[in-house]
Amino acid sequence: xxxxxxxxxxxxxxxxxxxxxxxxxxxxxxxxxxxxxxxxxxxxxxxxxxxxxxxxxxxxxxxxxxxxxxxxxxxxxxxxxxxxxxxxxxxxxxxxxxxxxxxxxxxxxxxxxxxxxxxxxxxxxxxxxxxxxxxxxxxxxxxxxxxxxxxxxxxxxxxxxxxxxxxxxxxxxxxxxxxxxxxxxxxxxxxxxxxxxxxxxxxxxxxxxxxxxxxxxxxxxx
Amino acid sequence: xxxxxxxxxxxxxxxxxxxxxxxxxxxxxxxxxxxxxxxxxxxxxxxxxxxxxxxxxxxxxxxxxxxxxxxxxxxxxxxxxxxxxxxxxxxxxxxxxxxxxxxxxxxxxxxxxxxxxxxxxxxxxxxxxxxxxxxxxxxxxxxxxxxxxxxxxxxxxxxxxxxxxxxxxxxxxxxxxxxxxxxxxxxxxxxxxxxxxxxxxxxxxxxxxxxxxxxxxxxxxxxxxxxxxxxxxxxxxxxxxxxxxxxxxxxxxxxxxxxxxxxxxxxxxxxxxxxxxxxxxxxxxxxxxxxxxxxxxxxxxxxxxxxxxxxxxxxxxxxxxxxxxxxxxxxxxxxxxxxxxxxxxxxxxxxxxxxxxxxxxxxxxxxxxxxxxxxxxxxxxxxxxxxxxxxxxxxxxxxxxxxxxxxxxxxxxxxxxxxxxxxxxxxxxxxxxxxxxxxxxxxxxxxxxxxxxxxxxxxxxxxxxxxxxxxxxxxxxxxxxxxxxxxxxxxxxxxxxxxxxxxxxxxxxxxxxxxxxxxxxxxxxxxxxxxxxxxxxxxxx
Numbered sequence: 001x002x003x004x005x006x007x008x009x010x011x012x013x014x015x016x017x018x019x020x021x022x023x024x025x026x027x028x029x030x031x032x033x034x035x036x037x038x039x040x041x042x043x044x045x046x047x048x049x050x051x052x053x054x055x056x057x058x059x060x061x062x063x064x065x066x067x068x069x070x071x072x073x074x075x076x077x078x079x080x081x082x083x084x085x086x087x088x089x090x091x092x093x094x095x096x097x098x099x100x101x102x103x104x105x106x107x108x109x110x111x112x113x114x115x116x117x118x119x120x121x122x123x124x125x126x127x128x129x130x131x132x133x134x135x136x137x138x139x140x141x142x143x144x145x146x147x148x149x150x151x152x153x154x155x156x157x158x159x160x161x162x163x164x165x166x167x168x169x170x171x172x173x174x175x176x177x178x179x180x181x182x183x184x185x186x187x188x189x190x191x192x193x194x195x196x197x198x199x200x201x202x203x204x205x206x207x208x209x210x211x212x213x214x215x216x217x218x219x220x221x222x
Numbered sequence: 223x224x225x226x227x228x229x230x231x232x233x234x235x236x237x238x239x240x241x242x243x244x245x246x247x248x249x250x251x252x253x254x255x256x257x258x259x260x261x262x263x264x265x266x267x268x269x270x271x272x273x274x275x276x277x278x279x280x281x282x283x284x285x286x287x288x289x290x291x292x293x294x295x296x297x298x299x300x301x302x303x304x305x306x307x308x309x310x311x312x313x314x315x316x317x318x319x320x321x322x323x324x325x326x327x328x329x330x331x332x333x334x335x336x337x338x339x340x341x342x343x344x345x346x347x348x349x350x351x352x353x354x355x356x357x358x359x360x361x362x363x364x365x366x367x368x369x370x371x372x373x374x375x376x377x378x379x380x381x382x383x384x385x386x387x388x389x390x391x392x393x394x395x396x397x398x399x400x401x402x403x404x405x406x407x408x409x410x411x412x413x414x415x416x417x418x419x420x421x422x423x424x425x426x427x428x429x430x431x432x433x434x435x436x437x438x439x440x441x442x443x444x445x446x447x448x449x450x451x452x453x454x455x456x457x458x459x460x461x462x463x464x465x466x467x468x469x470x471x472x473x474x475x476x477x478x479x480x481x482x483x484x485x486x487x488x489x490x491x492x493x494x495x496x497x498x499x500x501x502x503x504x505x506x507x508x509x510x511x512x513x514x515x516x517x518x519x520x521x522x523x524x525x526x527x528x529x530x531x532x533x534x535x536x537x538x539x540x541x542x543x544x545x546x547x548x549x550x551x552x553x554x555x556x557x558x559x560x561x562x563x564x565x566x567x568x569x570x571x572x573x574x575x576x577x578x579x580x581x582x583x584x585x586x587x588x589x590x591x592x593x594x595x596x597x598x599x600x601x602x603x604x605x606x607x608x609x610x611x612x613x614x615x616x617x618x619x620x621x622x623x624x625x626x627x628x629x630x631x632x633x634x635x636x637x638x639x640x641x642x643x644x645x646x647x648x649x650x651x652x653x654x655x656x657x658x659x660x661x662x663x664x665x666x667x668x669x670x671x672x673x674x675x676x677x678x679x680x681x682x683x684x685x686x687x688x689x690x691x692x693x694x695x696x697x698x699x700x701x702x703x704x705x706x707x708x709x710x711x712x713x714x715x716x717x718x719x720x721x722x723x724x725x726x727x728x729x730x731x732x733x734x735x736x737x738x739x740x741x742x743x744x745x746x747x748x749x750x751x752x753x754x755x756x757x758x759x760x761x762x763x
Contacts, residue, residue, distance in 0.1 A: 015329035015406070017742075025331040025405040032397045036435045043439035043469055047454050050465055133451045145459035152452040152459075156443065 300363030326408025349384030396430025422487025497564025574625025585613025606666025632716030657691025
């Protein structure tokens with residue numbers, strides 16, 4: 001019990017009056033940060049929209065060169081990591097330390113699998129000369145420029161998404177270390193909550209990226 | 223609390239004296255001062271570039287520097303002044319220091335994040351300074367592609383990285399302000415009791431949070447294109463350089479409101495305090511700040527009237543740009559109406575406020591000229607545009623910044639600045655400013671293009687006037703620098719509320735204690751209620 005009160009007093013920072021105020025502020029701060037992230041990715045989605053309209057046919061062909069099965073499997077992996085993250089938050093709410101650590105580690109592992117698969121896919125692009133630059137070559141389209149634009153967007157979007165995953169993984173590692181030390185309790189678990197929000201956001205970005213990049217041509221029944 | 227006590231009272235200034243207590247401080251007041259030092263450095267750096275530009279333009283032949291150097295001078299002047307001085311100026315210095323105090327809080331919601339924001343600005347600034355020392359950048363502060371991505375042989379990457387990093391300083395400051403205003407208000411401090419300074423900063427923070435990330439991603443794409451040949455904007459691949467312009471101005475037009483909205487917040491405080499009247503139409507002035515922030519996001523296309531944008535898009539953007547004039551004019555009219563039957567004193571901050579209202583009005587009205595499709599084609603890329611935005615940014619934002627700095631100097635430092643010198647410098651700045659920039663309206667209208675260092679001889683008289691004005695302006699800017707420092711030691715000791723003002727920041731000691739208030743204030747009145755003030759007010763006649 002003594003350690004419990006110590007955590008509480010340590011957790012309340014001096015600028016706040018109550019723990020509820022502190023928790024509200026942290027959560028609101030994270031939501032606003034996520035709005036900035038929407039604007040950040042928004043620039044890429046804008047560029048994608050413009051070029052997809054301009055070069056719809058070429059984008060359909062280039063998109064079909066991505067392996068939709070790998071992409072779908074990876075989507076499943078990422079969605080599962082969101083599930084384990086929710087379970088981690090729930091475990092924190094209930095003050096179950098062991099379950100919290102386990103679910104956080106699971107989330108981290110699933111995130112790692114996603115990044116590993118992504119790295120494999122990127123390597124495939126390298127093998128196939130689909131990396132924008134002097135070596136770029138895409139069989140089967142007359143205009144190499146717009147095909148290259150598609151892959152420029154592909155790498156910019158999945159690259160920035162992966163960067164966010166890596167940051168998320170770093171945050172998870174910190175959380176795991178803190179959770180293992182018993183720093184979170186049912187009354188103080190804001191960091192878990194806030195990192196959870198971030199993790200779900202990064203997943204949601206992928207939910208948009210997957211159809212936009214992999215599925216452009218699927219309705220034609222390829 | 224009597225100011226002249228000999229026993230040293232504990233303040234935020236004597237809470238620690240070593241360098242570490244400053245560089246690792248989480249106190250919003252100290253961080254405000256850190257920003258003050260940093261941006262003052264950039265102000266004089268950018269000012270030095272401006273001096274070189276004006277010296278060069280004294281003669282039509284352009285003998286002082288080469289064209290390449292001239293390109294670098296105006297680019298780095300813009301970069302230093304916009305990203306490292308004006309954007310952080312009022313929010314990061316005065317907002318940081320006073321926003322928490324005005325709402326009765328002990329600090330911002332995230333003090334550590336606030337310190338990180340300052341470090342980000344410093345790191346970004348070091349990138350920019352490195353680029354300047356290494357050889358400079360010559361793309362113009364707008365970094366238009368494909369010049370910036372392919373052809374420029376200057377330090378684009380370092381400068382763009384610097385702006386990228388400094389952008390996160392701005393985003394995090396905005397985030398901190400929004401959360402602070404929502405969650406940290408003292409008991410009784412309802413939204414409509416907030417000082418208008420706080421409303422203006424809230425509106426500014428919305429722009430910082432929503433606009434700056436778009437600049438960030440635009441810079442990322444620019445860097446990808448320059449470094450890795452991932453060509454999003456490359457016309458050789460079928461990409462669109464105009465897309466860059468859209469994305470750049472989606473931030474960079476609202477960025478103007480990041481500079482001027484906080485300035486308007488300062489002016490509301492000054493006009494009310496020095497006419498001892500509540501601001502006329504408080505609510506509509508508060509909402510006009512939000513309206514400017516919202517409308518500001520819908521007008522970026524007026525920078526692309528001549529960039530192949532469709533004429534119909536141009537018409538919509540032109541109309542929406544005109545709409546921004548409405549909330550802006552509301553503010554000007556309401557400040558003026560506040561003066562009516564007010565008990566006006568002509569202390570230095572009020573002189574700056576008067577200067578602001580006049581110059582902002584000129585800058586705003588000429589903004590309507592350039593928002594008009596037909597006239598804009600005539601004045602695009604001329605000195606008319608240069609004069610217009612300097613009236614807003616220098617005549618508006620810097621006047622308000624200096625006015626605010628004088629107004630709050632006693633609270634920040636516990637010392638009064640020398641009133642006579644301060645009034646003199648305010649007058650010199652006003653005259654110097656107009657002499658510098660008014661001739662540029664005429665030059666631009668007559669057709670002198672910006673960004674060239676040679677010009678036809680018939681433009682020389684007006685250019686010499688402008689350069690003469692710039693020297694006067696430089697004197698005006700150096701004076702506060704000197705007497706502010708002088709006042710730290712020799713200034714009169716400031717009372718807690720020298721102006722008889724109403725804000726909570728005046729209800730605590732000068733300089734404030736470490737946690738701002740000895741006990742959390744409870745607010746029972748609207749802002750600007752002068753019946754509650756028992757001012758020790760100094761009589762300025």
